[in-house]
Amino acid sequence: MREIKTAAIALVALTLVLGLAYPLAMTGVGQVVFGNAADGSLVKRDGKVVGSKLIGQDFSRDTGRKDEEGEPILEADLNYFQSRPSATGYSASATFFNNLGPNQQDLADALKANVKTYLDRERPTTPSLRAGTIPSDAVTTSASGVDPQISEDNARIQANRVARRRGLALRRVLALVDDHTSHPLFGLGGDGVVNVLELNLALDEESSR
């Protein structure tokens, strides 16, 4: 009985201190010291929040049409760099993994469809592109479903299309890509990655100049 009493007291104390005081104090500190970062690193355009710099989004437009299941049909906005494919429709409130194994026919079919979409979209402006030279991040689904970044290689291919569509000099678009590329290993080396939302917002600014 004494044993149970001690365990109960310990659990209540733990819950109060580590289950309430600790996370609430951290929330207080987070809100005061880190502000916007603690709220999700929200990004604004013209004073309106358009997303989070940490969360990938779908740069597609609603066509107004619906598919057989009544879901709206979206179409990639070719003026923008496109995020990696997502198994979750870029949901940041109900995340899950794609969960198809490495030898699954379903995965092969999905990848083939993604390859076709990517080639259809980019080959007109990058004629040398083949399935075997597509950077694999461009056609595989990410882990989080909201991967905010694409590989530098992927961005450089897409730059051809974006520059053509926007009537911007390729050189200037590539310069923007460079500006938004970061590297692993404390930024010192390794394959570069590009934040798509920040790049696209910078692109809009460049176009409106």
Added chain:
Amino acid sequence: MTFAGWLEIALFLAVLTALTPLVGGYMARVFMDEVHYLGFVERPLYRLLGVSRERGQDWKAYARSVLTFSALSVALLYLILRTQGLHPFNPEGLSSPTWDVSFNTATSFVTNTNWQFYGGETTMSYFSQMSGLAVQNFASAAVGIAVLAAVVRGLASRTGKEIGNFYVDLTRVLLYILAPMSVVTGLFLLSQGALQSLNDYTTVNTVTGLEQTLAQGPVASHEAIKLLGTNGGGFFNVNSAMPFENPSWLSNFVEMLMILVIPAGLTATYGRMVGSRRQGWAVFAAMMTLFVVAVAVIYTAESDPTPAMQAAGLSGPNMEGKDQRFGIASTSLFVAITTAASCGAVNGAMESLSGLGGAVPMSEMMTGEVIWGGVGSGLYGMLLFVILGVFISGLMVGRTPEFLGKKIEAREIKLTIIGTVTVPLMVLVTTGLAIGSKWGATSIYNSGPQGFSETLYAYTSQGNNNGSAFAGYTGYLQPNGTNDGAFGISFADLLGGVTMLGGRFVPLLAALAVAGSLAGKRVSPPGLGTLRTDTPTFVVVLISVILIVALLTFVPALLLGPVVQGLTEQLF
């Protein structure tokens, strides 16, 4: 594979090795009662609990305290989950998970497994996460470390049967190790962009005018202890892959370190407590060797395209189920760490790993989670293997086996065998039940060998208290995206729950009993014929014992799943 990738892996291992004696030395001082700077908090807590530092427990009393505390923890957590609708801090108005999933989750967090049959942001209120789940993240980790301290005291003790006081150990581990490290880690993650709010989920209009809802929550505080306690239960369903949990390359690097720093450090703690740092380094060397092999195989395997990618004409590395800020190297390293360390946090989709890349994490768990392993539990599991190694080598040279100068006799060996063989047996039986029955089939998502791999992974992970998953395997269906109208798959939930309880408490009790049996045994001075346990030769013996006793048991099962997939390009 890239040079930068290998460099990252080498850098990580170097930093970990450098931190081991520092963190381990500090923890040894905590256990040997030399650190007191928080005495003004500590003493009132002992008075409240009615315990005292001077009153030690023998192994049976210690075990009784552990079991009572854990049983009550399961009950309290189950109660919290089942009354979720009544709590504060529930802006999304999430209702309670069903009884079976609540049972699975309660056992999961109390056993330091953190297997999750639910999706965090769609199932759990902020209150459940903070005051239910995270409390057990702290408590279950502290229990593991406390038991390890007690076991080592038993091994080292030359006088008397006492191996410490459970509540004193629990208090000191939380106060001097887990709580301060969590605060620092949490603040660091915040600086990298991890969430820490109690806001409603935020809906925004995106650049192209679509709606996107951003989940919120007190994430950084949760994330810190999730890693440090080798718990691994993510705030979000996609765990450390979610940018809000793990925002950058650097946050990921630190998260990986935080998973291993305590389990690795404890080897040094052990060395100091038994009075020979070499003993600690020998165990460290065995763990590190097995770990390096694991990382290298995963990184190599993931750098190639999978059969499904080849069928689509792709030639790049396997980026399916991986995020770009981590890439192949950081994801492979994370996979190796989280399954070696019984953490179970993931920063990519385990199910999307290549056949060989998926066989390695399974193998790491199948060794009984002793390559680093869970905080505390990894090392006391490893010490059972050390005793087994001493025994087997003793038989080979025809001498009475001794460990740290103490004779290993029939009683210790019987207990050691119970501690090392029960979990593999349980994993194989539960996997067999789940594969062979129609109830188990409901949980399987993929067809062909992958479906078998999912099942094998699920019970290996739960039995060894890891918690990572081939996440296609499900025990909870959420038809509407919210948990209203959801239902659990009782078979998987209950079988998993029982497996986790057995996987936690059988080895734990066996280790305590061995320590109790060795405590106070006479120490004979080492002679010429003594088999030393701090030499490279013994490291080789130890690795061999782990591979033969634990891993070999699973080879037939591994062949049926991941190995078949790794060897063929066939699609299923």
